[in-house]
Amino acid sequence: MHDAPSAKELIEAVKAFIDKTAAPQLTGHAAFHARVASNALATVLRELEIRPQAEAAEKARLETLLGKTAETAGALNRDLCEAIRSGEVNLSTSGLLAHLKSTTIAQLSVDQPGYSGLKTATR
Amino acid sequence: MPLAAWAAAHFGAGARLEALKRLSGGASQETWAFDVLAADGPHPLILRRAPGGVAAARSSEAVSLATEAALLGATSASGVRVPAVLHVSPPGSAIGEAFIMRRVAGETLGRKILRDDEFAHARTTLTRDCGEALARIHAVPVAGLPDLPRSLGEDQIAKYEAIYRGFDMPRPVLELAFAWLKANAPAPAPPVLVHGDFRLGNLIVDPGGLGAVLDWELAHIGDPREDIAWLCVNSWRFGHSEKRVGGFGDVPELLDAYHAAGGAKIAPADIDWWEILGSLKWGVMCMIMYSAYKTGADPSVERAAIGRRVSENEIDLINLFEGLGRHA
Numbered sequence: 001m002h003d004a005p006s007a008k009e010l011i012e013a014v015k016a017f018i019d020k021t022a023a024p025q026l027t028g029h030a031a032f033h034a035r036v037a038s039n040a041l042a043t044v045l046r047e048l049e050i051r052p053q054a055e056a057a058e059k060a061r062l063e064t065l066l067g068k069t070a071e072t073a074g075a076l077n078r079d080l081c082e083a084i085r086s087g088e089v090n091l092s093t094s095g096l097l098a099h100l101k102s103t104t105i106a107q108l109s110v111d112q113p114g115y116s117g118l119k120t121a122t123r
Numbered sequence: 124m125p126l127a128a129w130a131a132a133h134f135g136a137g138a139r140l141e142a143l144k145r146l147s148g149g150a151s152q153e154t155w156a157f158d159v160l161a162a163d164g165p166h167p168l169i170l171r172r173a174p175g176g177v178a179a180a181r182s183s184e185a186v187s188l189a190t191e192a193a194l195l196g197a198t199s200a201s202g203v204r205v206p207a208v209l210h211v212s213p214p215g216s217a218i219g220e221a222f223i224m225r226r227v228a229g230e231t232l233g234r235k236i237l238r239d240d241e242f243a244h245a246r247t248t249l250t251r252d253c254g255e256a257l258a259r260i261h262a263v264p265v266a267g268l269p270d271l272p273r274s275l276g277e278d279q280i281a282k283y284e285a286i287y288r289g290f291d292m293p294r295p296v297l298e299l300a301f302a303w304l305k306a307n308a309p310a311p312a313p314p315v316l317v318h319g320d321f322r323l324g325n326l327i328v329d330p331g332g333l334g335a336v337l338d339w340e341l342a343h344i345g346d347p348r349e350d351i352a353w354l355c356v357n358s359w360r361f362g363h364s365e366k367r368v369g370g371f372g373d374v375p376e377l378l379d380a381y382h383a384a385g386g387a388k389i390a391p392a393d394i395d396w397w398e399i400l401g402s403l404k405w406g407v408m409c410m411i412m413y414s415a416y417k418t419g420a421d422p423s424v425e426r427a428a429i430g431r432r433v434s435e436n437e438i439d440l441i442n443l444f445e446g447l448g449r450h451a
Contacts, residue, residue, distance in 0.1 A: 032425075033423065033424055033425060036424050036425045036428055037424045039428065040424055040427065040428045040431075043428070043431055077293055077294075077295055078293050080295045080298075081293035081294070081295055081298040084295060084298040084299050084302050085298055085301075085302060087302065087306075090299075090302065090303070090306070091299065091303055091444060096299075097441065097444060097445065100295055100296050100299065100437075100441055101441050101445075103295075104296060104434055104437045104438050104441055105438070107434040107437070108434045108435065108437075108438055110431075111431040111432065111434045111435070112431065112432060112434065112435055115435050115438065116357065116360065116362045116363070116364040117357050117364065117435060117438040117439045117442055118438055119364070120357075120364050120438075120442050121438050121441060121442055
């Protein structure tokens with residue numbers, strides 16, 4: 001498979017079309033949704049850049065925390081949720097809060113990098 | 124037109140309607156602004172009306188318009204600043220199920236209230252104003268109120284946990300919040316009238332401070348600490364995280380004003396549990412809004428994108444967990 005244009009280039013092109021051509025011609029609700037659409041594409045662009053490495057790091061931390069390996073971070077997260085729900089893992093479990101903080105900082109760096117709570121967490 | 128007929132009956136023949144404008148298109152409510160020009164001058168008013176004048180199936184928690192109007196009367200009698208209700212229109216009447224209240228001048232947008240010079244003085248009094256208003260709301264005699272839903276902390280945990288589990292989208296931070304809240308639940312306080320959505324956005328602020336408390340749809344009988352902590356949830360600080368009370372104030376000042384106005388004595392550490400519940404609830408509500416996209420009920424990009432705001436509440440929860448020791 002080729003990547004000319006790459007997924008990143010295609011999304012950038014669509015985002016530029018929304019921002020520079022479509023949005024200025026819209027009013028009211030449509031203009032609002034155009035801004036939301038543009039922001040959603042910005043989220044996808046950040047995800048393409050940040051997720052592969054962040055998710056690999058998350059998976060490695062989960063394997064340490066749970067003492068087991070799995071195919072995906074998603075499967076390990078399911079196990080972690082079960083362990084929290086059963087009480088086997090809780091707020092005083094060594095490494096839990098640090099892991100969740102690192103994971104959530106990475107997630108927000110994709111989802112809402114301007115959010116005030118992210119600045120509080122990284123201060 | 125029924126509204127013009129009401130205006131003539133209420134303000135005298137010759138009273139004219141002007142500038143009728145729809146303000147919001149909520150699924151459960153219509154809100155209209157209008158002016159009545161009467162012999163004694165202009166009267167700025169608001170009409171709150173069921174869509175098409177007929178009550179639709181509302182969210183299980185939202186109170187009826189007639190109840191909302193009754194709450195405005197009861198809270199006003201207890202000294203809470205709320206818009207005066209002029210008319211309650213029953214289902215099946217010409218106007219339809221609705222009520223009419225005075226339109227209070229001022230601003231509701233959180234970002235403007237926290238930023239604009241016009242509100243610089245208001246920001247210095249708003250913390251005390253909110254403490255007093257909350258104490259008066261919580262002191263309203265419950266016996267005289269219409270039937271309201273009863274929802275204490277444990278009811279809310281059960282409700283939101285059932286919704287969260289129904290989505291089958293496990294999120295460890297939310298899971299930890301549910302587990303921690305259950306393991307650390309405080310003894311319930313004596314139940315009082317709780318506003319249910321007391322925060323910037325639902326408060327009219329004028330240059331002098333708090334002008335009126337709006338949006339009583341989520342009022343219920345519950346724990347007074349729920350209202351106090353909801354005002355502190357970081358989502359309602361509109362970027363001004365350093366001020367825990369709504370982006371404008373500090374918790375000790377709020378709690379002092381609350382106690383001075385007759386409210387219970389509450390310690391800042393007591394707010395943590397309720398603020399964690401507040402952030403957790405808002406996180407699950409973002410999942411609910413996203414699920415409207417996922418199920419196809421609302422295919423808008425806005426509903427899809429809101430699913431990427433759950434993580435805002437997750438970082439707020441983590442910051443709260445890290446701060447637990449500091450507030451003790």
